[in-house]
Amino acid sequence: xxxxxxxxxxxxxxxxxxxxxxxxxxxxxxxxxxxxxxxxxxxxxxxxxxxxxxxxxxxxxxxxxxxxxxxxxxxxxxxxxxxxxxxxxxxxxxxxxxxxxxxxxxxxxxxxxxxxxxxxxxxxxxxxxxxxxxxxxxxxxxxxxxxxxxxxxxxxxxxxxxxxxxxxxxxxxxxxxxxxxxxxxxxxxxxxxxxxxxxxxxxxxxxxx
Amino acid sequence: xxxxxxxxxxxxxxxxxxxxxxxxxxxxxxxxxxxxxxxxxxxxxxxxxxxxxxxxxxxxxxxxxxxxxxxxxxxxxxxxxxxxxxxxxxxxxxxxxxxxxxxxxxxxxxxxxxxxxxxxxxxxxxxxxxxxxxxxxxxxxxxxxxxxxxxxxxxxxxxxxxxxxxxxxxxxxxxxxxxxxxxxxxxxxxxxxxxxxxxxxxxxxxxxxxxxxxxxxxxxxxxxxxxxxxxxxxxxxxxxxxxxxxxxxxxxxxxxxxxxxxxxxxxxxxxxxxxxxxxxxxxxxxxxxxxxxxxxxxxxxxxxxxxxxxxxxxxxxxxxxxxxxxxxxxxxxxxxxxxxxxxxxxxxxxxxxxxxxxxxxxxxxxxxxxxxxxxxxxxxxxxxxxxxxxxxxxxxxxxxxxxxxxxxxxxxxxxxxxxxxxxxxxxxxxxxxxxxxx
Numbered sequence: 001x002x003x004x005x006x007x008x009x010x011x012x013x014x015x016x017x018x019x020x021x022x023x024x025x026x027x028x029x030x031x032x033x034x035x036x037x038x039x040x041x042x043x044x045x046x047x048x049x050x051x052x053x054x055x056x057x058x059x060x061x062x063x064x065x066x067x068x069x070x071x072x073x074x075x076x077x078x079x080x081x082x083x084x085x086x087x088x089x090x091x092x093x094x095x096x097x098x099x100x101x102x103x104x105x106x107x108x109x110x111x112x113x114x115x116x117x118x119x120x121x122x123x124x125x126x127x128x129x130x131x132x133x134x135x136x137x138x139x140x141x142x143x144x145x146x147x148x149x150x151x152x153x154x155x156x157x158x159x160x161x162x163x164x165x166x167x168x169x170x171x172x173x174x175x176x177x178x179x180x181x182x183x184x185x186x187x188x189x190x191x192x193x194x195x196x197x198x199x200x201x202x203x204x205x206x207x208x209x
Numbered sequence: 210x211x212x213x214x215x216x217x218x219x220x221x222x223x224x225x226x227x228x229x230x231x232x233x234x235x236x237x238x239x240x241x242x243x244x245x246x247x248x249x250x251x252x253x254x255x256x257x258x259x260x261x262x263x264x265x266x267x268x269x270x271x272x273x274x275x276x277x278x279x280x281x282x283x284x285x286x287x288x289x290x291x292x293x294x295x296x297x298x299x300x301x302x303x304x305x306x307x308x309x310x311x312x313x314x315x316x317x318x319x320x321x322x323x324x325x326x327x328x329x330x331x332x333x334x335x336x337x338x339x340x341x342x343x344x345x346x347x348x349x350x351x352x353x354x355x356x357x358x359x360x361x362x363x364x365x366x367x368x369x370x371x372x373x374x375x376x377x378x379x380x381x382x383x384x385x386x387x388x389x390x391x392x393x394x395x396x397x398x399x400x401x402x403x404x405x406x407x408x409x410x411x412x413x414x415x416x417x418x419x420x421x422x423x424x425x426x427x428x429x430x431x432x433x434x435x436x437x438x439x440x441x442x443x444x445x446x447x448x449x450x451x452x453x454x455x456x457x458x459x460x461x462x463x464x465x466x467x468x469x470x471x472x473x474x475x476x477x478x479x480x481x482x483x484x485x486x487x488x489x490x491x492x493x494x495x496x497x498x499x500x501x502x503x504x505x506x507x508x509x510x511x512x513x514x515x516x517x518x519x520x521x522x523x524x525x526x527x528x529x530x531x532x533x534x535x536x537x538x539x540x541x542x543x544x545x546x547x548x549x550x551x552x553x554x555x556x557x558x559x560x561x562x563x564x565x566x567x568x569x570x571x572x573x574x575x576x577x578x579x580x581x582x583x584x585x586x587x588x589x590x591x592x593x594x595x596x597x598x599x600x601x602x603x604x605x606x607x608x609x610x611x612x613x614x615x616x617x618x619x620x621x622x623x624x625x626x627x628x629x630x631x632x633x634x635x636x637x638x639x640x641x642x643x644x645x646x647x
């Protein structure tokens with residue numbers, strides 16, 4: 001049984017956001033529209049976080065592509081009252097759309113803010129609805145959704161396939177010879193908010209090291 | 210004595226214009242809130258001001274607030290009963306009714322917050338004991354059941370009194386006969402009832418403490434900054450009893466005026482409850498100070514961002530208003546015997562309820578606006594839908610209360626009689642009349 005994990009090399013990432021775009025198309029993420037986006041209601045299963053440190057002219061920008069961390073010890077799964085969010089035997093943290101009651105407890109519990117709520121019924125502009133992926137269900141309003149590591153097309157998540165800089169790797173972390181486990185053991189590897197004990201399965205390779 | 214008692218029956222026997230006006234007004238407000246909720250059901254939670262990362266807001270605040278004021282009943286009718294405080298007698302039922310109705314509204318607000326209320330039964334089908342939200346469902350259900358029982362038990366002798374009272378309409382007689390369970394007031398019956406009430410009074414105290422502890426744990430069990438706190442359990446329980454007493458004082462002054470209960474709900478009640486309020490203001494201040502100082506001294510970055518959001522940034526007006534309403538004003542008004550009057554305690558109680566609502570809001574929202582990972586600055590402005598549902602919840606609470614006091618005596622008649630008998634035994638005959646009310 002594989003334990004799926006991802007490695008993202010920040011030295012190779014150019015923050016082009018191809019991953020984000022590919023994810024939206026692959027996973028039938030609805031269009032939020034400008035009004036909802038401004039309120040922070042747009043859905044991004046995958047997002048590129050940016051942080052600017054320092055003041056001009058001594059500025060340093062950091063970009064961090066952020067899918068779901070698929071934690072081995074997921075705080076979201078622990079708090080769900082009805083088991084709508086769960087971890088499957090391959091370590092993926094997934095959502096049962098037909099069971100979620102929309103209490104959003106998993107969202108407030110997730111320290112990475114990777115979970116999204118359907119504030120309205122999802123909508124696509126005229127014509128775009130014809131390009132929806134038949135392999136991925138469309139989610140109704142009132143429930144929570146999130147990145148699945150593209151569980152329907154393992155072992156090649158859409159974000160990885162779209163990356164033009166070969167910055168992303170995916171594979172079995174339990175196989176000691178796999179590329180991901182070798183990179184994850186390397187000296188540049190780190191994980192986000194590691195000290196919270198959530199054991200994320202997304203590893204990053206530090207830049208400039 | 211019978212003349213004096215007649216005010217206790219009047220709301221049941223006669224219906225004035227005030228009743229229809231109140232019910233009409235409250236129904237209008239509730240209808241408006243129902244319209245707002247229908248918009249939310251039809252369109253989705255997008256009609257609220259909620260967003261990412263502020264996933265919880267007014268509804269969750271209302272939930273914690275209403276569960277909080279439900280502690281009024283438990284304090285007065287259980288704790289004071291266990292300690293045999295005689296002055297509690299005329300206000301026990303008024304307090305216990307607050308508990309039942311506040312619990313109903315608290316639960317209602319959780320359902321309003323759900324994205325898919327139609328899936329409520331998933332709690333039964335797939336409920337996970339590991340989830341603090343399920344702890345809530347279990348403990349609130351137990352509390353509601355116990356509170357309704359505890360409200361009902363002392364009603365039984367009063368139901369018999371009403372059953373035997375001439376001049377009541379047919380449906381009332383039938384209702385009171387059913388609810389009186391064949392009560393005739395024999396020694397055996399009295400003995401059994403006292404025993405049952407005694408058991409319930411002791412049982413309901415740990416249940417009440419559990420309920421608000423578990424409500425706090427919904428927040429404290431997460432690792433989020435300024436939620437993940439070990440003192441949240443007792444802190445929430447203290448706040449709950451605090452706002453519970455304040456609510457009881459407000460309810461008392463309304464009942465006193467509306468039903469002319471000046472003989473029963475006396476200045477002594479306001480003064481005594483005012484003192485209790487003062488004690489809880491100190492306890493609240495102590496917990497709040499400990500909580501914030503510990504966070505500040507630890508200097509952990511994620512916590513500091515939330516702390517300063519409250520101390521100096523956008524939540525600071527609310528934060529300092531909370532201190533003013535919950536501690537500074539209560540301290541000034543209630544610690545002075547000359548200002549601890551009916552007016553003084555009522556005004557303070559109103560401010561405390563506003564302050565405690567703000568306190569809950571200030572626990573729920575600021576933490577969510579400062580997530581650990583970089584995120585666009587989050588703002589949350591509740592919409593008209595959320596405000597309508599808050600006002601509608603308050604109106605529903607009031608309506609349930611008005612209807613209850615129309616059907617059931619809001620002052621426990623037999624308990625007051627019993628208190629008068631006890632007082633008559635201990636006090637020289639000349640003072641019986643004054644002492645009776647206390």
